[in-house]
Amino acid sequence: MKQINNILEHFGSTIILCIRSFYYLPTLPRQWHRLIEHCYLIGYTTFPIVAILSFFIGSVLALQAGYSLEAVAAQDFIGALVGLSLARELAPVMTSILVAGRVGSAISAELATMKVYQEVDALVTMNIPPERMLVMPRLVAVLIMMPVLTICANLIGWVGGAVIAQNVDFIQLDTRIYFDGIRNFVTFRDIVDGLIKAEIFGFCIILISCNVGLRTVGGPREIGGSVTRAVVISLILILILDYFVTNALMKI
Amino acid sequence: MSNTLNAARVGLFFILGVVLIWVVYQALGEGVFFREDGYRVTAQFDDLKQLKVGDEVRMAGVRIGSISETRLVRGRGEAVMTIQPGVDIPEDSVATISMAGLLGSNFIGIRVGESEVNLAEGDSLTTRSTPDFNEAFATLGDMTERVEGFFDDISRAIAEITGDEDDDGLVRNLNAMVTENRENLRETLENLRGVSDALATGEGTLGKLIHDDEAYESLMNIGRDFESTAAAANELFADLREIVTQVKSGEGTIGALLYDEDTAGEIRRIARNLGEVSDKLAAGEGTLGRLLADDTLYHDLQAVLQKAERTIDGLGDQGPITAVGITANALF
Structure with a gap:
């Protein structure tokens, strides 16, 4: 009973945080430098790991597809398979997971530390709402940066798949055929669906991380607990939301 | 790290993202x-x-x-x-x-x-x-049915030929016929072989015809004779043509006969004379006419012959006389 109550409390406080943050959206121009900073942290510094990961995801997809499709001599469809699965599913989800691990954890740790060491209380005392200064710029930054990261993940993954498809002995698929497969089977709608998913995931990750960080109560030991909780909730939420968002987007 | 540099990086990164989305949009072409x-x-x-x-x-x-x-x-x-x-x-x-x-x-x-x-x-x-796969396969199905029907017909026809256990088919009948007439067939074949041997060794007319050169030679001779005959015939025809040309030009007797007016007149006159002579003969005029129309001469001739007979009888009564004697008597 207490746990259900706890979950509901988390859920409610997250929604309240979201609404309050958007209430302070008009103050964005005054916090321009903070927005840039968060964009830098969320987007620019996350890009290398996203690039590496998506390259190898694309490669391993092409490898697996080539291995499986070799039996039915349908290797021309490697491009279609890699392109579609990256655009619709893997690029947004993997990017979100990386953002959750790299950025979400950092945000929740930072906010939890500020909360534990009463910096947040100091802000409140100075009549600076933490939502305005700490949460809102991050949410806007993630909304700006997620599509960029995801489209990069898409393209790098495709290139990774192409490299593998051309150079592995038992596949040796011409790059042009590979990209023709992508062009024939992947529509811009697939890409847009992926970007929308990434946007939703990124927004949820930052919101949850901020909420968990700001709700930290106790000593420094709780900071680690908050980080763990933020990342775990984010990952679970990404995968659960993934199903429902994909389902909803398919029906549109 | 200055704030401006970060801003530039973020801006660049964002622009990169927008450009990439644009590129993908263009590449996927909608x-x-x-x-x-x-x-x-x-x-x-x-x-x-x-x-x-x-x-x-x-x-x-x-x-x-x-x-x-x-x-x-x-x-x-x-x-x-x-x-x-x-x-x-x-x-x-x-x-x-x-x-x-x-x-x-x-x-x-x-x-x-x-x-x-x-x-x-x-x-x-x-x-x-263009026909799609469904239509193509439907057509293929129809075709399969038709082919199956065709093969059914063929197997039925084969069954008719071979015959069932109780039914007499064509093959069965043929078989029976051959079995029954085995002796006759063998004899026929033996005869045929004899004939063939004879032909091979050059016996009989056909054999000679096949093996002997003579027939060929004589045939060739006949051919040659025909050739010479034909040449002679050619000559003959050439001569005839010459004669005809001469006749046409009025040369020679026949030419004159056919193409000369005087000759025609003379012939007409001769014919008239002949007609007159014939009339006189019929009427018994003249010597010849009397000879034809009067039987007096016949009676006279008969009397002379009777007399001669009597004379020869008289000769026979005068004893055996040799033919030489008679001849001598007649001469002297």
Whole structure:
């Protein structure tokens, strides 16, 4: 009973945080430098790991597809398979997971530390709402940066798949055929669906991380607990939301 | 790390992202915001199959445009194509929906016509439907049934020929006939072999004909005789022709006879005389006439002969006389 109550409390406080943050959206121009900073942290510094990961995801997809499709001599469809699965599913989800691990954890740790060491209380005392200064710029930054990261993940993954498809002995698929497969089977709608998913995931990750960080109560030991909780909730939420968002987007 | 540098990096990164989205959008080619340049032509099909917006339009395998819209017009599918400017499509070109691969997307293939007039904005292409896999397989099914029927007929015919256990088929009858007439057949064959041997060794007329040169030689001789005869006949004909030419030109007796007026007159006169002579003869005039018409001469001749007979009888009564004696008597 207490746990259900706890979950509901988390859920409610997250929604309240979201609404309050958007209430302070008009103050964005005054916090321009903070927005840039968060964009830098969320987007620019996350890009290398996203690039590496998506390259190898694309490669391993092409490898697996080539291995499986070799039996039915349908290797021309490697491009279609890699392109579609990256655009619709893997690029947004993997990017979100990386953002959750790299950025979400950092945000929740930072906010939890500020909360534990009463910096947040100091802000409140100075009549600076933490939502305005700490949460809102991050949410806007993630909304700006997620599509960029995801489209990069898409393209790098495709290139990774192409490299593998051309150079592995038992596949040796011409790059042009590979990209023709992508062009024939992947529509811009697939890409847009992926970007929308990434946007939703990124927004949820930052919101949850901020909420968990700001709700930290106790000593420094709780900071680690908050980080763990933020990342775990984010990952679970990404995968659960993934199903429902994909389902909803398919029906549109 | 200065704040300006970070801002620049973030800005660059964001622009990169936007550019990449733009590039992907262009590469996957679905003209929603930015239409492809060119003019639009339509083509109506009974079935658009899996044709969708953004698919290619190809002429002779070269991409010349794309499908910009598909819609339903009075129960038929109409595809609106955007053709690149500078590509001319003759008026009588034919559009078909082709498959790029077994599972791949379709495209509209345009077979180039020969008309001088080219299609313009808003014109409609003539189309031809291509059989899809379902139709092809349905046809194949029909064909299989027909082939099966054909083989049924054949096996029935074979059954009729071979015959069942109780039914006499053609083969069975033939078999029985051969079995019954085995002796006769063998004799016939032996005779045939004898005849053939005889022929081979040159016996009999046929054998000689085959093996002997004589027949050939004589045939050749006959041929040669014929040749010489023909030559002689040729000569004869040549002579005849010469004679005919002479006669025609009035030379010689016959020529005169045929072509001379005087001769004709004389002949007529002779004929008249002959007619007169004949008349006199009939009337018993003159010596010859009397000879023919009077039987006195006959009676006289008869009396003379009777006298001679009597004389010879008288000679016979005078004793045996040799033929020489009679001859001598007659002479002296």
